[in-house]
Structure formats: C-alpha cells, structure tokens
Amino acid sequence: MKHNQVRQVVFPVITAMIWGTSFVAQSTSTEHVGAYTFNAARSFVGFLALLVVIQIFDAVNRRKQASASPSQEQSAPAESRKTLVIGGICCGFALALACNLQQLGMVAGAGAGKTSFITTLYVVLVPICGLFLKKKVSPAVWLSVLLGVAGLYCLCIKDGFTIAPSDLLVLLCAFGYTLHILVIDHFTQKVDGIKMSCIQFLTCAVISAVLMLIFEHPTWADITPCIGSILYVGVFSSGVAYTLQILAQKDSNPTIVALLLSLESVFGAVSGAIFLHETMTAKELIGCVLMLIAVVLAQIPFPLKKKAKIA
Template structure:
C-alpha cells in the first residue's frame, strides 16, 4: 500500500496541508463515500429487479456498464489516454475481475434465492482479509477478524432461512471471491490521481464482456421509456458515480475496511425494500442491520486509533 500513500502525498501540495494531516482528513470522507455508495446500490435493487423483468440480465448489464463508461469517459477523456501501459493492464484486470463477479452472481441467482445470494455475496468480507494476507502479506489483527465475524453474523441474521449447497450457491461463492479480489486489487492499485481513469477502463471492460457473452443470441431491449430512464439512471448514478466513488475511496482505505463497509449494501437494500416494496420489517433484519453497522463502526474506530492509523493492512 506504500504506492498509494506516495501518490496520495503527491496529490497534496505542501502549502495546502502536510500529508499526515491530509490523510487523516481523507479517511472519514472516504468512508462516508463508501456508505453513500452502499446506500445507492441498496436502493438500486428495487430498480434493477423491475428492469430485468423487461430485458435479460446480460443485455441489461451490457447496456448499463457501457453507458456508464461512455458517460464517465466523456467527462475527461484525456485522463484515460494518459494512463500508462501498466495502469491499462491494471484496469483490464480489475474490469475482468468485476465482470466475473457480476456474471457469477447473475447466473447463480437463477438457482438460489435472493436472500441466499445476498448472504453469500456478502461473504466477500471474509475472503478479503484472507486474500490480503496471503497475496500481499498484510497483517490481519484480531480487531479486524472481530469486525469480519460480526458483519458475517449480521448478514446471516438478515438473509438466511436455511442453507443448502447447490450450483447456485457455488456460483455465488465464486462471485464473492471475485468481489474480494476486486476490493483487494483496487485498494492496492488505485491512487487518487488515477481513480477516475481506472474507473472508466473497469466499466468499459465489464460492458464489453457482457456484450460479447449476451450478444451471442442478439441484444434485445424494450422500447419502453420507463425502462431506459431506469437504465440511464442506474448507469450514471449507481454505476459511473458509485464506482468512481469506490475507486477513489479505496485509494485511501485498507481493503478490509472497504469490505466491511460494503456489507451495508444489504442493510440499505432491506430499508428500501420496506419503504418502497412494503417488505416486512422483522426483528432479524433489525438485528442483522445493527450488527453490520456495529462492525463498520468498529473498523473505523480501530483504523483511526493512533496505534493503527498508519498500518494499511491491519486494524488491530
């Protein structure tokens, strides 16, 4: 993570603030950005459910990500062209990993329940510290594992109604693994300077991948204006904006903190389900949501403690 810290310091002139002060101020903002991202994604569940009733999931994903890449890329195209060959390679790998996660999740959802899919996808919070420890030799402290365990129990309380292993569960487990790989790689490769361009490349790769796989039978999309309003809104806000915010935030936060923060997504999905779809608000949802929020607060508390704020791979 030293690369990220170096790039971060380059992005703050000495006349503005010392690097340590700037980094301290950036962490709460980065975490707040991730919370906002999870709220957007949680609210998007309702919109996505309606949109995929009118188009196949693959066609929907292809259009959503391609529109997002074009809209975001048109903002500052020169920044994308200025990426080095190595950075383009990072963007390509990040996009393929993210695309693989979405594909595994999409196909896995055909063979398992939505609640089970949500729980297993959230297991990326467990895979993330394991991958960071094995691949990057990051020290994983007991407070980190405690937060991971609390978040996992919270996800289970919200989602599980029984457990069985089948093709859907295996595919969704692969999805969680790919999401964890994406989180770790993004925290390692993303810098404040390159967050925008990396986001454009990632989204473009996912869109092209889905277009290739979905285009075998032809891309079929409805002419309903309501569908396109939903797709464009999802592309601009929940894809271009949200992934840019995530990429930027991950240049400033350890991967494990990011993984725990992202477990808030099903919490917000449950909130919007109650408010919009009139889902039942149960004690399990309240308990699970409280545990997930508590886990995120724990990671923030430990990551800002004087003894651990400068240890990127550890919270304890």
C-alpha cells in the first residue's frame, strides 16, 4: 500500500478513535466540574497544544524554504492575517456553542455512547443546511435524513413521546457542530487551518471561562480529580487529532476520510461500554445502527442526475 493510502486510512481511524474515547473523559469529568469549567480548561489546553504544533510546522516550512530559495522569504499579507483572526473568532463562537451544549447534555445524564451517536448527526445536517446555500442534495442524503430521524426516535424518544432534557441538549449540540463545520468550510480555503483552529480554541476558552465565572464556582479541589480528562481531551482530541485530520485530508479522497472519521460514534459507544459499563436497550441499539447507516450513506458520493446535453 502506498504512503498516501496508508495516511488516508490510518490517520482518520486514529483520529476517530481519539474523538470517540474523548466522550469517556468528558463523561467522567461531569462528576467533578460543570460544563463551562471543563470546556474552558480543555479549550485552553487545546490552544497551547496547537501552539506547539504550529511552531513545529513553521520550523519545518522555514527549513524547506531556506533550502529551496534562501533569499525568498515572504510574510503573510495583513488582509490574510485579518481573515485568519476573524475566521478563528467566528469558529470559536460556534465551537463554544456546540461543545458547551454537548457537555451540558452529559452533565444532565446523557451517556458517552448515546452522546457520540447523536452528535455525529451533524454529518447529515450539514448537506441539509447546504440547501440554504443553494447546494444540491442527492436522494441518498434525503434517505440518510429519514434514517437519522428514525435512529433519533429509537435513541431519544421515551414512552409517551417525550424526549429527555439531556438528549435534547445533545441534539442541539449537533446543530451547533453543523454551524461550526459550515463556518470552517467558509474560512478554511482562505487561511491556514491549524492556525485558525488555534485561535478558535482560545476564543472558545475565553467564552467558556466567562460563562464559568457567571454560572459556576469551581475550586482547584474540584478540577484536580479530572486533570487527566482535561489533558487527554485538550492535548489529544484538540491538538493531535485535529493535526492528524489535516494531514489525512492532504491530497486524499475527502469522502473516504470523512467516512472513516464517522467511526467516532462507534468508538464512543464501544469505549462507553468498556470503560463506563454503559448499557443500551435493544431499541437504543437499533437507533445507533440506523444513525450509523445514515452517517455513512450521507457521505457516499452518489452522482446527481444531469440533464443530457443536446448536440
């Protein structure tokens, strides 16, 4: 197997595994700190982790430029830096909305496995929201929506057609991540993705810290027991996994990469069962299967019908 093929397969799977197991770390932290405290801490750690990654990448790029043409050193134009900062702040606001809703749902009682599956619904929601941006949607995506709704019904709807508050928060979080992906899609073609992500984590940390000071009153005694969870999610889920995703998508088939990244929900459910001893009813397991099929189907590039050209 060629190096590019290995990178296209191995890196996304490692990323999905890190993201999936992060739900366990998030779940265990709910016993000690509130949602805003956890996200402020993890986002700041993610910011520091990406600063290190950026320094490494910049050093490598400087060496390449020096060996190729030592006299040609170019700095980013002011307009590009402005777009980078604006993009990072916009992404940070969207990320703060999404991750805080997700963590609030877990604090309210949503398990790691269920949270991972409901969150992954953003893969179906993104192309649907693309309709408002005048983007075409294939019949396969519409089928994915129906399967996703059926899966959500099995996962979330209780007897008497009611939905638990924790599930509703996680469902709203999926919409938050949908907004986050659309904002990233708008800016990522114009600026460096890793640098923009670094700014977004700093923005998310500041927003979460403000909410923490307003609604929560954490102490070091509360934070100390979940330092391991904060470091794991901050360093690995933010720094390592995001970098691997960037490297995986370079010169690769985006459909295959996205398909492998959707395994996040499977790793989340499996790790929840192994480490947290979570169990699901038969109905909830059916819901997981339906949502996994919906996620996979939404990312298969079925061609849209094209009008026949008249000679």
